[in-house]
Amino acid sequence: MHEKKIFENIEKEVDLLIIYNKGGPITDLSFYYITGLVSGGLFEGSYAVVHPDETKVITSLLEETSAKKGENEVYIFRTSQEREELLKKLVGSANNIGLNFSSLSLEDFEKIKKILGDRNYVNVSKAIMNARMIKDEYELKLMKEAAKIASEVADTIPEHFKEGMREYELAGRLVYEMLKRGAEDVAFTSIVAFGENTAEPHYVPGERKLKKGDFVLLDFGAKYHKYNSDITRTYVFGRASEQQKEIYSIVLEAQKLGISMLKDGVHGAEVDAKVHELIDSTKYKGRMTHSLGHGLGLAVHDHVGLSRNFDVVMREGMVVTVEPGIYVPGVGGVRIEDDVLIKKNGVELLTSAKKEELLEIS
Ligand SMILES: [Mn+2]
Incomplete structure (x- = not known):
């Protein structure tokens, strides 16, 4: 083909x-x-x-x-x-x-x-x-469907938050909700973390029970005709503390900065550096412990995307994730991730779940 x-x-x-x-x-x-x-x-x-x-x-x-x-x-x-x-x-x-x-x-x-x-x-x-690396129209059609499934699940999953439920129980629900919407499989093992566990970027769901005041971090994706989506949203169960709101708003600002810089011809390393600079200018200096994003496609980590360690020049038709985060050991973390298609003069967001404010789920 x-x-x-x-x-x-x-x-x-x-x-x-x-x-x-x-x-x-x-x-x-x-x-x-x-x-x-x-x-x-x-x-x-x-x-x-x-x-x-x-x-x-x-x-x-x-x-x-x-x-x-x-x-x-x-x-x-x-x-x-x-x-x-x-x-x-x-x-x-x-x-x-x-x-x-x-x-x-x-x-x-x-x-x-x-x-x-x-x-x-x-x-x-x-x-x-x-x-x-450069997706064609047919591939993008499949990736948009994978992204749509994940976005719908990110928007509706809070209905299933219950005090006392375990992380793996919510992980099971995530999988079910994706398959119910037509995903043939999950893109990767979902990350479902409650409370202090949200400070571990690659956490694997365990026995931790959900309690009021917890951050809930969900990083998951759908596979559709072998193409993947990858989304992260962070919520609070109950009322959010001032610190939780503060971390969330910095991460959201960082993500918006990253997305606003992306277009054909831009250096991925430069975008990653700018976003780290923004986070390092706050009291959470050094707390974004990973690169800004990766290429997405038939593989979840399809190719290098936005990283200071290996520069990739963005080209029209590439799909990359933009996923800044702040992680405070013992307290918790926030990550917000979307999948974006690089265009000549900007980007098109493939994922569309709500993120404008920190959702307090009761
Ligand atoms: Mn990702």
């Missing part, structure tokens, strides 16, 4: 690409990207043989129906020997073979070499990622 775009990004001489999708835990998401097979099917142990103008898929009998829903030529194998023969046949005499070494194990590379013999193997992972 994106063959031409990928080949345009390849700098060396390459005749064709072989994408091998072993399946969990070494799933190659680029297999779905290139074949466009995003609406069902796992395609474990499948190959895509990619030319600038077409892709051929080698997959097993059990994926036949799913594979034939796509626009690729499909070849079915019944045994691993048949799979090897098909690969050999479809590759033919091509000598310069592009491989995606960011998602190919050494073992599977050795296997390909054994099947095809001595040829010129070229790493094309960067070219694939450069193509994946």
Whole structure:
């Protein structure tokens, strides 16, 4: 589906690409990207043989129906020997073979070499990622749906806050509410933190019970046709203290600053630095302990986004998260996260849940 775009990004001489999708835990998401097979099917142990103008898929009998829903030529194998023969046949005499070494194990590379013999193997992972970073209309349609599901859940989930409920209980509700709205899966393990636990940016939900005056931090996302959304909202159960309101308003201001700076051509590192500067100018200096955001797409952390450690120039069609936070150990933390599409002169917000004031849920 994106063959031409990928080949345009390849700098060396390459005749064709072989994408091998072993399946969990070494799933190659680029297999779905290139074949466009995003609406069902796992395609474990499948190959895509990619030319600038077409892709051929080698997959097993059990994926036949799913594979034939796509626009690729499909070849079915019944045994691993048949799979090897098909690969050999479809590759033919091509000598310069592009491989995606960011998602190919050494073992599977050795296997390909054994099947095809001595040829010129070229790493094309960067070219694939450069193509994946710029989303097209079809991808954006799926990402907008994933974002819409997450936004609706963020707006309605407070109805389910109950004194004494445990974090994992609310996490279960989050998952249910996303799937109920058409998500095929969650994008990642949801972060549900109450009270002092909100100070841990990557907290995993546990037994902590909800009590009055707690911060409630929810970081979650929906997966829709293999594309992800990622949203964070922070609420207070009961009445908010002055300090809670203060932290929230600084984080909101920081997020607005970040979003207002983003457009085609801007350096991600600069945006991240400015947002950290704002937070460091308050009494919460040093309390934003992570980068401002990451690229989003088929992977939740698709590519580097807004980070001082690795600069990425924003380009029209990129989708990044903007998620500043302040974390005070022993007290709690606030993070506000939205997914934004970079445009020529600004951004379009994909997530839309309310955030203008700290919601006090009673
Ligand atoms: Mn995120």
